[in-house]
Amino acid sequence: MTMRDAANDLDERRLVNAVSAAVSSVKKRLAGTVRDNAVWDDAYAAARSGNADWIKDNWGAVSTDYPLYDGVVVLAPDGRQVAAYLKGKPIDAAALFGPELVRRSLVASKRENVRTLLDLHQINQGIVVMATLGIRPTNDPDIDKAHYTLTFFKTLTSTYIDGISEEFQIRALRIQPEPDPKQSWRLITNYQGEPLGYFVWPKSDPGTAVYNTALPKLQALGSLLFVIVVIVVFSFRIALKKESMLARQAIHDATHDHLTGLHNRAGMLAAISRAPTEAILHLIDLDGFKGVNDVWGHAAGDRLLRAVADTLRMTTPKALAIGRFGGDEFALLHAGEHDPSGIGNAIVRALGQPFLIDAHHVEIGASIGYASVVKSKDALETVHRADLALYCAKDAGRGQVQSYTAELDEQRKSLFVLEDKLRAAIDRDEIGVVFQPLVCTLTGRTRGVEALARWSPRTGPVSPAVFIPLAEKSGLIERLSMKVLEAALTALAKLPKLDLSVNISPMQLANPRFVFEIETALEKHGVAAGRLILEVTEGALISHPERACRSMTALRAKGVRFAMDDFGSGHASIGTLRQFAFDKVKIDRSLIASDEHAVVRATIDLANALGIPVTAEGIETTEQAAFAREAGCELLQGYLLGRPMSFDQLLAHMAGPEQQALWA
Structure with a gap:
């Protein structure tokens, strides 16, 4: 009886954990999708110019039958709706979601470092998973103090829940407004802890099934008690092994990119936190990847990303960790005894070779920035430093490898100051013409x-070779x-x-x-x-x-x-x-x-x-x-x-x- 109850309880916890992992997986997929679409130069230009046709073509129409989301909302920094679609049809987002959508979007619009805001919400069609992120350009994601926001949402329909049920091995999973005392359940809440509904699934009670099968034989065949106990113990060990495998799989899914099999951003940050002091982080940005997507389509782009991942594995077999941060940006962590510049140049050469994608030879390249792991601070500081070096490498042209130096931080701050001055100069008509x-x-x-444009502030003339590229990067x-x-x-x-x-x-x-x-x-x-x-x-x-x-x-x-x-x-x-x-x-x-x-x-x-x-x-x-x-x-x-x-x-x-x- 003790073993019966323990097996039932263990299976119950496994299923509850599986439901939690399923919700987490849905959120992460939606977050990755909105991040790939929001950090995009074309999206940034379309949102700011109010290009409704672009939004409809690239997001609205896609929502008709796209598996990762079935609704999109684009809001201005002041909460005004720019565009909103559900299953390809225009909607009034405020009427559908209420004022909470605007309030949450305003929070997301002021977030920096490309941080996605995730939530669950109740609408007439049911419960939806929502991911909101500020729309920003690729090369300068924190350019605005308040961004236009992009929200993707996915309705947890019965069909979609059936897919989750099959993927995570949860039999007959469904959503109900109230729990069923005779069934297993898990409460669904929004970010404020308010209840939205319940996940409900049948109790499997494997321990009870074994107990009910064994009991008549225990009563009738006492002499075989020892044999039956051995069989039950063995079955229990199999269940534990299966539970352990599922737990490991859930952890793997939470820390790895589903497209390439590499670490995702969370997995790489964890690897950086565990890395030795002398470790080096490389950030790799593909040159020309957007052109592949535009010419051959996103499916070819996905195959190219998988080919790049395989190339990185072969080029750096001794790496501590290899990851994809999202889009066309990859990361590589390796021990410090290797030459970081040499590794970077080896990767540039490897990625400079043509890739055979769908019978087409596709040529891209890579720009790389690297920095030493900073143990005295969190992993994000290391990423920040490598990112500064990457920006410097991209500014220097294609196929460059750049190391982080303290001067890069100062240069970045100086550029921000100069950008503010340039914006003010344009507003006050201080740009001269010769x-x-x-x-x-x-x-x-x-x-x-x-x-020709000329800029001569009180501090002295600024060369067009400086302020013209700055204006291009800052959207001015x-x-x-x-x-x-x-x-x-x-x-x-x-x-x-x-x-x-x-x-x-x-x-x-x-x-x-x-x-x-x-x-x-x-x-x-x-x-x-x-x-x-x-x-x-x-x-x-x-x-x-x-x-x-x-x-x-x-x-x-x-x-x-x-x-x-x-x-x-x-x-x-x-x-x-x-x-x-x-x-x-x-x-x-x-x-x-x-x-x-x-x-x-x-x-x-x-x-x-x-x-x-x-x-x-x-x-x-x-x-x-x-x-x-x-x-x-x-x-x-x-x-x-x-x-x-x-x-x-x-x-x-x-x-x-x-x-x-x-x-x-």
């Missing part, structure tokens, strides 16, 4: 100017570019014979409102669209080719012209020039400054053969000017012909003698 002449090779006269580049365009249009409206060239960023071309903003600015200042030339780098076309093509086509129909900037410094092909129908190309200054005249001439001949006029920038000597003119360039730009100057200086420059003497 103009650099574009001179015709036939007449020697100034035909147009390029508008669109506002900055439009400020420059507005100021330039205001000035150039007084010089109707000059063309105006302005650089635009990839983010602007991808913005659905970009065409409207350009048209509005031209109309406001009374400048003909044909005078405006927008300079685009090759990177803008690679990042979002379809969106860039749509924006360029719409603006070209209005008369706006486009020039490919820095031509010759990247990999732009004839197909690219034809596909996007550029009106001009600008030869990169690095080619003009080189002695490879044959390469420069061939580049110019290529553009001219396609009927595209060529501008040579970086002209600093009369020899360079003469060569560019003779090679067939239409316009020249450089210090020899005029440095960047204020509008008043431009007027004086144009009133003075022209540059025909350079090639008279």
